[in-house]
Amino acid sequence: MDIEALLKTLEASGLATKIRDSLFLFPLIESTHVIGLALVFGTIAIIDLRLLGIASTQRSFERMASDIFKWTWAAFALTALTGSLMFITNAPVYYHNLFFRTKMLLLALTGINMLFLELTARRTIHGWDQAPSAPRTGKAVAVLSLAMWIGIICMGRLIGFTTSRAAAAPPPPAGVNFDDFLQGAPNDPPK
Amino acid sequence: MKQFAAWLSTTSLSVYIQHHNSWVIPAIQSIHIIGIGVVLGSVFMICLRILGSAGMDQTLRQTTSRFSPWLTSGLCLMLVTGVLMVIGEPVRELITFSFWLKMFLVAVSTLIAAIFQVNLRKQERRWEEILVKRRSIRGLAVLTFVIWLCIIILGRLIAYDHVWGSWSPATKA
Numbered sequence A: 001m002d003i004e005a006l007l008k009t010l011e012a013s014g015l016a017t018k019i020r021d022s023l024f025l026f027p028l029i030e031s032t033h034v035i036g037l038a039l040v041f042g043t044i045a046i047i048d049l050r051l052l053g054i055a056s057t058q059r060s061f062e063r064m065a066s067d068i069f070k071w072t073w074a075a076f077a078l079t080a081l082t083g084s085l086m087f088i089t090n091a092p093v094y095y096h097n098l099f100f101r102t103k104m105l106l107l108a109l110t111g112i113n114m115l116f117l118e119l120t121a122r123r124t125i126h127g128w129d130q131a132p133s134a135p136r137t138g139k140a141v142a143v144l145s146l147a148m149w150i151g152i153i154c155m156g157r158l159i160g161f162t163t164s165r166a167a168a169a170p171p172p173p174a175g176v177n178f179d180d181f182l183q184g185a186p187n188d189p190p191k
Numbered sequence B: 001m002k003q004f005a006a007w008l009s010t011t012s013l014s015v016y017i018q019h020h021n022s023w024v025i026p027a028i029q030s031i032h033i034i035g036i037g038v039v040l041g042s043v044f045m046i047c048l049r050i051l052g053s054a055g056m057d058q059t060l061r062q063t064t065s066r067f068s069p070w071l072t073s074g075l076c077l078m079l080v081t082g083v084l085m086v087i088g089e090p091v092r093e094l095i096t097f098s099f100w101l102k103m104f105l106v107a108v109s110t111l112i113a114a115i116f117q118v119n120l121r122k123q124e125r126r127w128e129e130i131l132v133k134r135r136s137i138r139g140l141a142v143l144t145f146v147i148w149l150c151i152i153i154l155g156r157l158i159a160y161d162h163v164w165g166s167w168s169p170a171t172k173a
Helices: A003-012 A014-021 A025-052 A061-089 A091-096 A098-119 A121-128 A136-162 A180-184 B002-008 B011-021 B022-052 B060-088 B090-094 B097-122 B125-133 B135-167
Strands: none
Touching: A003 A061, A003 A091, A003 B125, A014 A025, A014 A061, A014 B002, A014 B060, A025 A061, A025 B022, A025 B135, A061 A091, A061 A121, A061 B022, A098 A136, A121 B060, A136 B125, A180 B060, B002 B090, B002 B135, B011 B022, B011 B060, B022 B097, B022 B135, B060 B097, B060 B125, B090 B135, B097 B135
16 A cells, blocks of 8 residues: 555544544644643653753653653653654645644654664763763763753644644535534634 | 734734735744743753753753753743734733743743753852752743643633633623
């Protein structure tokens, strides 16, 4: 199956249709996405500032990592899930959007960046765990991480300004029933 | 309020933002979201410390003094960017139910945080561990976090105020 067909299948799926046709599902999914990304960014920034020696300099890095990373991953899972749900409602449009693509690229790069930290500075953790800041590689990873996450947030917001919201299914032509009032979200681009 | 919004939209700063809206508004909104990350992250860490799930190698006071400056600066950043968004799009922001409910919750959570800070400063150090074991304090910590989640949801709902139906002034002609 080629990618265009897959995108069309996703868009036509029952779940995507349900989200599109609901008045409040998309806004609630989007809000949950903001909550998730705020926690991802907030917790990662705490770790990055520790690596740079700007904040929490008195604490053991390992101790902080074990306190914080589980929450970062949980929040990331929530953000990825809600992001996927938004994606399927208008899959072909998002897929071809430049800001969406840049965001996905940056996400992949933050993953590589994190892996790099694991393979370099984290290997010598016993040497700097109690030190106020990480070795140079750790600091470089932290700067890149902060810059890329800020970039991801900006790209995410720009996606909302450069794609129009998927149209809900047109209401049934004849007769008025209660469902008509629950369905049919306006098609204004969300800002 | 409609007259105020209409007047605000004629001010020179508002006109400037409206004329450059293709990049100014996304930029302001992105900075606002970064502020949300800083604030929610800080509230979350203080909340986890009170519940005893993170930062247990630090006292409660050490934890609050680690995060309070970030919390305050994050709030200031959101206040500035929030005011700019209102000036840039007064009708979209002010003529909504979500905006005013959000402002009410911001006032409530700021009040709780201020009372908490003042009380924590008054307590002797040895009282701290007794304090965090109190059910009311733990409940208050969870409540504050939940209020912040509601503030974030309401912030996003400003763009979708029609979800409130007849409660939304935006749906009235």
